Amino acid sequence: MLASQGYDLLSYRLANADQRRDFFSSMPVKRNADAVIISSFDISETERRTLEQLGMPVIGVNTIGLTEQRDMISIGVDEIIAMRQTVHQLAGLGHRNIAFICKQQDSNGFIWEADQRIEGFRLGMAAEGLNLPDGYIIAVQDNEFAGAEALSSLLALSPRPTAVCCISDENAIPLVHALRSYGFRVPEDISVIGFDDWPMAQALNISTVRHDPRSYGALAADAAIRLSRGEILTESCIVVPTTLMLRGTTGPAPRD
Amino acid sequence: MLASQGYDLLSYRLANADQRRDFFSSMPVKRNADAVIISSFDISETERRTLEQLGMPVIGVNTIGLTEQRDMISIGVDEIIAMRQTVHQLAGLGHRNIAFICKQQDSNGFIWEADQRIEGFRLGMAAEGLNLPDGYIIAVQDNEFAGAEALSSLLALSPRPTAVCCISDENAIPLVHALRSYGFRVPEDISVIGFDDWPMAQALNISTVRHDPRSYGALAADAAIRLSRGEILTESCIVVPTTLMLRGTTGPAPRD
Numbered sequence: 001m002l003a004s005q006g007y008d009l010l011s012y013r014l015a016n017a018d019q020r021r022d023f024f025s026s027m028p029v030k031r032n033a034d035a036v037i038i039s040s041f042d043i044s045e046t047e048r049r050t051l052e053q054l055g056m057p058v059i060g061v062n063t064i065g066l067t068e069q070r071d072m073i074s075i076g077v078d079e080i081i082a083m084r085q086t087v088h089q090l091a092g093l094g095h096r097n098i099a100f101i102c103k104q105q106d107s108n109g110f111i112w113e114a115d116q117r118i119e120g121f122r123l124g125m126a127a128e129g130l131n132l133p134d135g136y137i138i139a140v141q142d143n144e145f146a147g148a149e150a151l152s153s154l155l156a157l158s159p160r161p162t163a164v165c166c167i168s169d170e171n172a173i174p175l176v177h178a179l180r181s182y183g184f185r186v187p188e189d190i191s192v193i194g195f196d197d198w199p200m201a202q203a204l205n206i207s208t209v210r211h212d213p214r215s216y217g218a219l220a221a222d223a224a225i226r227l228s229r230g231e232i233l234t235e236s237c238i239v240v241p242t243t244l245m246l247r248g249t250t251g252p253a254p255r256d
Numbered sequence: 257m258l259a260s261q262g263y264d265l266l267s268y269r270l271a272n273a274d275q276r277r278d279f280f281s282s283m284p285v286k287r288n289a290d291a292v293i294i295s296s297f298d299i300s301e302t303e304r305r306t307l308e309q310l311g312m313p314v315i316g317v318n319t320i321g322l323t324e325q326r327d328m329i330s331i332g333v334d335e336i337i338a339m340r341q342t343v344h345q346l347a348g349l350g351h352r353n354i355a356f357i358c359k360q361q362d363s364n365g366f367i368w369e370a371d372q373r374i375e376g377f378r379l380g381m382a383a384e385g386l387n388l389p390d391g392y393i394i395a396v397q398d399n400e401f402a403g404a405e406a407l408s409s410l411l412a413l414s415p416r417p418t419a420v421c422c423i424s425d426e427n428a429i430p431l432v433h434a435l436r437s438y439g440f441r442v443p444e445d446i447s448v449i450g451f452d453d454w455p456m457a458q459a460l461n462i463s464t465v466r467h468d469p470r471s472y473g474a475l476a477a478d479a480a481i482r483l484s485r486g487e488i489l490t491e492s493c494i495v496v497p498t499t500l501m502l503r504g505t506t507g508p509a510p511r512d
Binding site: 008009010011012143144146147170173174177199200202203204205 | 264265266267402403433455459460
């Protein structure tokens with residue numbers, strides 16, 4: 001998209017707090033760019049002001065904290081609505097005891113857009129009139145033991161959940177594997193639903209929430225080009241749709 | 257790595273033949289860069305000459321076709337040796353009938369470094385004195401049906417393979433899923449081994465060949481910086497090691 005219009009893409013990966021601070025402190029004076037695209041993490045008030053002072057368009061892709069400013073536009077999924085729909089669907093299948101699996105908080109202090117899914121889950125449970133007992137939101141490590149860790153946490157819960165929402169397919173896939181390895185039937189004994197619709201989720205027949213990162217990459221590139229040419233966009237926020245993909249890991253709640 | 261040394265990384269994704277032609281035709285005059293890093297696909301003779309004429313260092317990461325030139329260095333795994341080791345290991349477990357699953361050829365005419373794994377597999381079978389009957393190298397589509405497609409091709413083979421090497425974990429993971437969905441025991445009935453050691457392969461206990469793309473990304477960045485500063489490197493080729501990770505999807509060949 002950018003390449004076909006003659007633009008280059010400079011990539012900066014901010015993997016920790018130091019890199020983040022360096023980037024924001026050196027950015028305004030560093031070079032001429034036509035636009036800045038920020039992806040997936042929250043922006044602090046100070047960082048937002050730094051971006052404003054650049055005098056160049058800023059495009060947030062799944063970025064929390066961009067406010068309505070001229071030359072700033074935010075693109076992404078509405079995580080809250082997506083999770084509310086997911087919980088609503090599971091409640092419609094008769095599930096009353098629904099747990100949520102997410103990754104442990106980022107040790108680098110980043111707050112990721114996906115963290116909003118937790119809030120969406122809470123709101124969804126409340127909207128359906130369902131209890132959310134202590135321990136039903138389970139944070140697991142981001143490593144190869146995540147599936148086993150989630151499984152043992154789930155088995156310790158009372159009442160035993162009949163459905164589990166996962167913050168990502170990355171969590172859902174190992175959990176389904178761990179459940180089946182221990183003799184649980186998915187979805188007959190327990191339903192599992194992920195988020196993202198990775199190709200691997202499709203290959204393994206995992207229920208999930210589809211969104212299309214490529215589409216908002218393209219929207220971001222388009223907005224960057226138009227804003228840098230001086231166009232004024234009518235929207236400050238573009239919400240891209242999500243779709244529930246109910247596959248082989250979700251089904252009706254088991255009867256007592 | 258590059259960022260900490262004050263360098264920027266410009267990314268160009270060449271997804272098809274047009275983008276590739278445009279890139280190579282406009283590159284020499286396009287802009288000042290300190291070095292070019294090419295990743296994962298083959299370089300034609302013409303492209304290699306274009307790169308030579310740039311007068312800047314060229315670093316190939318898993319790139320076939322860079323010859324020994326001053327200011328050109330190639331970094332990557334030895335796919336041939338890695339696959340020969342894999343076949344040797346399976347032969348040691350008693351497997352005589354070993355099939356290979358790969359993706360159908362790239363419609364954009366790219367030849368990927370990973371394609372060398374097929375050649376490594378052939379050489380490994382020959383080195384072990386094993387037959388490679390027609391149909392034992394199975395190319396599947398790159399979509400959600402790959403697992404099912406590979407399974408039905410496997411079941412049509414005579415003799416029935418007792419082990420399957422896959423060109424990537426991306427192929428191995430859906431195949432293991434498809435096999436188990438149809439009631440085959442992995443590894444008791446059939447062994448499966450992937451390549452790459454994706455985190456998901458670890459989470460799903462899939463046997464695979466580990467290599468570390470990050471390590472050669474860092475080696476490439478280091479070489480780019482050193483060459484662009486005028487240093488002369490003693491090696492024109494850095495081979496990074498691979499490790500066989502035998503997990504839960506490989507075991508002894510079943511007895512007849």
